[in-house]
Amino acid sequence: ISEERTNNSKVQSQYQPYKDAAWGFINHWYPALFSNELPEDHVEGIQICGIPIVLRRVDGKIYALKDQCLHRGVRLSEKPMCFDKETISCWYHGFTFNLESGLLSTIVANPNDKLVGTTGITTYPVQEVAGMIFVFVREDDFPDADVPPLSEDLPVRFPENSERFPHPLWPAAPSVLDENAVALGMHRTGFGNWRIACENGFDNAHILVHKDNTIIHAMDWVLPLGILPTADDCIATVEDEKGPKGLVQWLFTEKWAPVMENKQLGLKIENTKGRPYRTSVVLPGVLMVENWPEEHVVQYEWYVPITDDTHEYWEVLVRVCPSDADRKKFQYRFDRVYKPLALHGFNDCDLYAREAMQNFYADGTGWDDEQLVATDVSPITWRKVASRWNRGIAKPGRGVAGALKTTSL
Numbered sequence: 001i002s003e004e005r006t007n008n009s010k011v012q013s014q015y016q017p018y019k020d021a022a023w024g025f026i027n028h029w030y031p032a033l034f035s036n037e038l039p040e041d042h043v044e045g046i047q048i049c050g051i052p053i054v055l056r057r058v059d060g061k062i063y064a065l066k067d068q069c070l071h072r073g074v075r076l077s078e079k080p081m082c083f084d085k086e087t088i089s090c091w092y093h094g095f096t097f098n099l100e101s102g103l104l105s106t107i108v109a110n111p112n113d114k115l116v117g118t119t120g121i122t123t124y125p126v127q128e129v130a131g132m133i134f135v136f137v138r139e140d141d142f143p144d145a146d147v148p149p150l151s152e153d154l155p156v157r158f159p160e161n162s163e164r165f166p167h168p169l170w171p172a173a174p175s176v177l178d179e180n181a182v183a184l185g186m187h188r189t190g191f192g193n194w195r196i197a198c199e200n201g202f203d204n205a206h207i208l209v210h211k212d213n214t215i216i217h218a219m220d221w222v223l224p225l226g227i228l229p230t231a232d233d234c235i236a237t238v239e240d241e242k243g244p245k246g247l248v249q250w251l252f253t254e255k256w257a258p259v260m261e262n263k264q265l266g267l268k269i270e271n272t273k274g275r276p277y278r279t280s281v282v283l284p285g286v287l288m289v290e291n292w293p294e295e296h297v298v299q300y301e302w303y304v305p306i307t308d309d310t311h312e313y314w315e316v317l318v319r320v321c322p323s324d325a326d327r328k329k330f331q332y333r334f335d336r337v338y339k340p341l342a343l344h345g346f347n348d349c350d351l352y353a354r355e356a357m358q359n360f361y362a363d364g365t366g367w368d369d370e371q372l373v374a375t376d377v378s379p380i381t382w383r384k385v386a387s388r389w390n391r392g393i394a395k396p397g398r399g400v401a402g403a404l405k406t407t408s409l
């Protein structure tokens with residue numbers, strides 16, 4: 001075994017929990033649906049971290065329960081059956097569950113069975129903000145009292161003029177939790193493990209993938225061949241006790257040196273043109289790119305584990321729109337510029353690259369066989385932080401993907 005190989009193994013052993021998290025990190029908040037995908041009295045089935053989840057909206061309020069009947073295990077959402085506003089019944093033999101508590105409240109054709117009232121299915125806390133529905137996906141015995149606020153699993157709220165996390169150009173990004181925040185976006189199923197997708201989102205070494213994207217040319221940019229870290233503080237970890245956990249990096253600043261030439265291949269960039277970006281990623285795998293695709297807009301991405309080889313890829317743009325006119329303008333730009341040029345034109349290349357990596361990592365050996373280099377500092381840092389702060393590793397789940405469709409707002 002070469003020394004290099006031994007060192008590689010030492011680094012890898014520092015993030016073993018991450019390597020074990022093929023089905024994702026459990027006991028975290030994840031986006032489940034856009035609000036308009038769950039109208040009044042509708043039932044929808046999804047799957048996150050291998051756990052089937054059924055959502056129902058009643059009088060505006062959303063309930064989420066394990067989508068697995070405790071009698072014989074069928075999915076309740078497969079053939080929704082609801083007789084009142086308090087329950088959902090299994091369409092097969094009629095086990096009926098209270099929406100709020102998950103308790104088995106009756107059995108349609110066997111109301112006096114001694115099982116009634118003694119057992120139930122897991123429920124999941126729900127929060128709806130800015131047109132998005134978030135679910136706290138938890139283990140069956142995770143107590144209500146320990147559920148953290150959604151803000152702990154959302155990208156960091158960097159204070160304005162922060163000395164520790166300075167922004168190179170523009171004010172801090174809006175959050176979905178802001179007053180008048182509007183979230184527009186889409187989600188679709190990616191055929192690859194969620195970790196590969198997540199790492200691609202903030203991978204500073206993958207500029208090459210985007211070199212011919214229309215949006216780059218439309219903005220009249222010239223990208224370098226790549227960027228190399230020049231200082232230890234090119235990346236900072238975010239590990240405040242009562243806050244999100246992850247990392248932040250400042251791309252295209254003096255903390256990274258542009259690579260302008262590769263003599264062997266005869267490649268030379270004369271002058272780069274572009275602007276700096278602050279990007280960050282936090283548990284359970286949420287990316288934030290501030291002022292992208294344009295000033296005052298922020299792009300969030302979630303890579304929600306469905307199974308160990310599929311994830312739901314969420315691309316969401318947020319802008320604070322205090323007036324109706326602001327909302328209309330944001331929607332107009334979204335439909336005509338951001339969605340075709342950024343969410344598709346730019347990010348389709350990312351999705352392609354992630355899916356191309358899947359075979360190598362599919363059986364788990366890729367995490368040991370990969371050969372990382374100096375430019376891979378951001379995924380290595382992320383893996384360590386995620387290993388240190390995750391709230392649990394999801395167990396292998398049953399079943400197949402539950403949300404195999406592309407949905408847009």
Ligand code: FES
Nearest residue numbers: 069071072090093
């Ligand atoms: Fe649900 Fe039998 S499987 S009631």
